[in-house]
Each structure stands twice: as C-alpha cells, then as structure tokens.
Amino acid sequence: MVSVRARAFIAAARLQRKKSFYATAAGMRRRLSAHQSAARCEPPRSVRRHRRITRHEVQGHSCYTLHPDGRWDGLHIFHLHGGGFVEQPEKHHWRFADNLVGALGCRYSMFMYPLAPEHDHREITAVTRRAYREMMADTPQSGRVLFGDSAGGSLSLGIAQELRGPWRGAACLHSAVLALAEHGRRPRAVAGH
Template identity: 40%
Template sequence: MPSVRHQLLATVIPRVRRSRELEDEQVERARVEAWHRTLAPGLPTRAVPRFARRWDVTTEDLGFPAYVLTPRTRPVTRTLYYIHGGAFMAPIDPLHVRYATRLADAIGARVVMPDYPLAPEHTWADCHDALVADAGRWAEQDGGVVLAGDSAGGGLALAIAISMRERGLTPATHLVMHAPWVDLTTSTPETREVDAIDPWLFFGKLQAYAAWWAGSPDDLGRPEVSPALADLSGLPPGIVLYGTRDLLHPGCRLLVRRAAEAGWDLTAVEEPALIHVYGILPFAPEARRAFGQVVAFVEGRSVG
C-alpha cells in the first residue's frame, strides 16, 4: 500500500503542475510555444542544497547546450549521462538536477545533462544523432557512462543505447530508466484503461506530444522514437522502475516482455498503485527505496 506521503504527492503534484486533459491540440501547441518563449537559459539549480559550493558547471555545445557538472569535493570515477523527462516538451526541472546530483554523489560520477531541443518546435531528428555521439564520447572516458533518464528522458536514454549499439560505439555500462516513455504508438490497449486512474498524465496529451516529437506518423514506430518496439538484444544491463498508477506503465510492461524475449538483462521493479516517476520524487519512502535499488544496481549488488 502506498505511504501517506506518496498519497499526498499523488494529490499535490497534479494540482501544482495544473494537470488536465487536452481540450484542443492547436490551442495546446500555441500555449506550449508561448511558454517556451519565456524560458530562461541555463541549468535550474535552486532545488540542490549548496549547489554552487559543491559543483562546477561548464556548458558544451552540441548544437544545443549540454551541462557538465563536476564535483568539487570528491573524485570522479564515471559519468552519469542524465536525460530529463517532461513529455519532450518541458525543459530541465530543478527536480531532475536534484535527483541526478544525488545519484552522481552515490555512484561517484560527474553529471552530463543535455538540454535537448523541445517539441513542438523540434522533433527527435533535431537532436538524436548529437546525443548518440556525445554519449558515445563519454562512454570512452575512464569508468564509462551510466545512461539514465525519467519518463520521456528514460525512453530517449534507451533509444540512445540502441543507436550506440547500431553504430558500434562503446556501450554504456548501465541503463537506468524511471517510468520511461518507450512506446509512442500507444500500441498497448491497457493504456486507455489506466487513463482513468492516473492523476497526473492524460491520454489526449500523450497522443499530441507523441505526434509532435515524432514529427510524422510514419516516424512514431521508429527505434529512435518508440524504442520498446526495436531489437532489444545486445544492450547494456538495465533497470526499469515504474508504478501501476501511471499511464506509461503498460508500455513499461511491454518493454519488460520484449526484453525477456530478446535475452536482454533488464531488471524490472513494478510498484503497485504508485504514480509516474515515483522514484525521483522527493520525501516519500518509496522514492528512497527506489534510490537504493538504483545505486545497488549500478554497483553490481542485489536490487532486493
């Protein structure tokens, strides 16, 4: 049974985020584009305690910014390449920075956070090749690279891992996915049923944002867009964490089934009645448990 704190988050987060179903695609597109014009550049760090004291930040140009966070007070043994979620239309959130820096501290990593271009102004094709090449470059550094992400970013991390395999690049050592969006075709009929119990995500918006990111109906099923439908053999060890009160969980289950068929070493953590990306949300015991599971996975210990 979900904790009281998790139940509180399940109520508060949708209200704070003003979550509601799509009414009109064109109106939503105009709203998001107008919002994008107000966004300030740079990395949002206000949720990270003592960030300026503990981290040096440099910015690399991939055709879009990629922030490299190097710890000031400890050695670096690997790289955490963290790809933020937000349905491909929302920018890096302070929550992403907080989680990525905590995880990096726990596994002895620097952090690389690409600020990839957003839909609807952009599609997958505007950043995929650059992200694959950049992740491949970091994979060649000492300790290798852990590819990680949440929601849309989790799906994008998987898509990058697949492209790295296809291009013969050095693979990631591990792949970490929190409630990844891995099937933008919404081929799982159960998704419509979950729409009735998910307090945060909505089916109409899911379809609209998927169409924006794909750019064309013909691209919805591409490995770069819907990686759960791709060949999943030969990928680095992965872990996927998701709750069943999440509109994306049928797609996560599809991923788990297809991974087993392909012989991919994928650890699945399914939590009954938990909401979207529960594992990166602050304050709840379920998130603390998920954090420990991810650290154990990266360090080669039993997830439990």
C-alpha cells in the same frame, strides 16, 4: 499502500495542475513557450549554491555537468530528462541529480536536447548522440552510465542500441514506451549485477 510522502506529492501535483498541460492540444500550444523556457534549463539556485557545475554547448544546446565535492571516481551519468519531448527538466530532476552526485561521488551530465515541435526526431536524436559522445569522451567505458526517464528513456534506448558491441557502460531507462514493449515479460537479470 501509498506512503504519506507520495500522497503529499500527488496532492501538490494536482494543485499545480501539472497534467493539465497535456489535457488539450490548444492548451498545450498556448502554454508551450513557458514549458520550453531557457530559464527552466538551468540548475536551480538550491543546487548551484553548493555544487560545482560546468556548462558545455553542443550545437547550440546546453549540457550541464554536476561535479562531486571530492575526487571523481570515474563514474559519469549522462541523463536525458523526461517531458514528452516538449518540456525542459523540472526542479525535481536537478534535486535527483544532486542527490546522486552526493551519494556516489560521480559526475552527472544533463543535456538540454532540442524540443518538439521546433525540432523533429532526426534532429533530436542526432544532436543527442553527439552530446553523449562529447560528454563521455574522457570517461572510461566501464564508468559510463546512460540514464533516461520517460521521453529521455526512449532517446537513451536509441543511443544504447547504436552502442552495441564493445560498449561496456551501463544503462538505466525509465519509459512508458519501454514498459509497453516489455508488457507481460519478466525482467531479465543482468550478468554481474
């Protein structure tokens, strides 16, 4: 059964015509600059008002880190947002990040990776790998969490595959690509979790 809250979200999305952006190639090209606007990269005022946020630049691309109010416990989430590799994050991404920082006392970094069609997959993955390494450099391996949703889930998978071996962090990946790859398989339990 769909909750009242979920129904309200679905209705609001329909009213805002979110999916219409992807309806046709011509329509998408026409509206692309608005969806890639630099203003959409910045955390919204509702988050900036009460959360300490730092900005780090990696090869011309911003990475924003939300910091906990109290003492940092060593947990650091590196988030690669969704958006079909063509959109910047939306306000709900920032609210989600803010809620996790408040609940977990963690640092939460969201990287504004380069977007298509201006950049290809080689550029996107190379700069994203570098951002992950730079942002996680002062985080103990056991406190590293690689998080990606949708397109960001695919990017995160690439990074996670590269970090095999002594890597002791965690990964949380949400992606249609991953769902297709696992179709029909039962989820495996992760040892110790």
